[in-house]
Amino acid sequence: MVEIKVLQNVLKANDAIAAENRKRFKETGVYVIDLMSSPGAGKTTLLEQTAKRLAGEIPFGVIEGDLATAADAERVAAHGVPVLQINTGKGCHLDANQIHNALQHFDLEGLQLLFIENVGNLVCPAEFDLGQQTKVLILSTPEGDDKPEKYPVMFQQCPTLVINKIDLLPYVPFDLDKVRALVRKIQPEGRILELSCSTGEGMDAWIDFLRDQVSRSVR
Ligand code: MG
Secondary structure (H helix, E strand, O other): OHHHHHHHHHHHHHHHHHHHHHHHHHHHOOEEEEEEEOOOOOHHHHHHHHHHHHOOOOOEEEEEEEOOOOHHHHHHHOOOOOEEEEEOOOOOOOOHHHHHHHHHHOOOOOOOEEEEEOOOOOOHHHHOOOOOOEEEEEEEHHHOOOHHHHOHHHHHHOOEEEEEOHHHOOOOOOOHHHHHHHHHHHOOOOEEEEOOOOOOOOHHHHHHHHHHHHHHHHO
């Protein structure tokens, strides 16, 4: 029981700071997406491809969360995107306070969109509100088609699912119809985008989704 109370208190404190972050994002007119997935599903690659396609159209920034290194931040920065790296050490997820502190060193002015690339993990990031407007989950086909059943909380939390690496479907045991059906059960109103960052297939729908989200938030 004590452990449950501790966790509840941690989440309560987190939610209060997340609400402050959300207010700040709203005031500055920045639409914020918490991007989550397992390690290696393609979060950073999707951001790189997004940078190529949205350059000069929708100014966006990225906050990168990783246990160690600035490797992902460097990859994103190479595309001219303003980026800030948070290293969590042993932390398996970002929390609202880390984002709050990061915002003291990251200029939101002029941005319309901010991606927070969370630590690669399908468990802990699901529970921590960062102040984002929406959450996007990436599932890549080599991970297998059992993930919605095994990590239901994460799938419940994310109204948009990106199924990445669809170019590998002929080579990996991944039943796309099964995943679609499982996800619809968990998220009846959810959106599923199927794409490949390698071949570019499906990327237009992703970019249209971003345009739509940003223009709705501006209105
Ligand atoms: Mg990454």
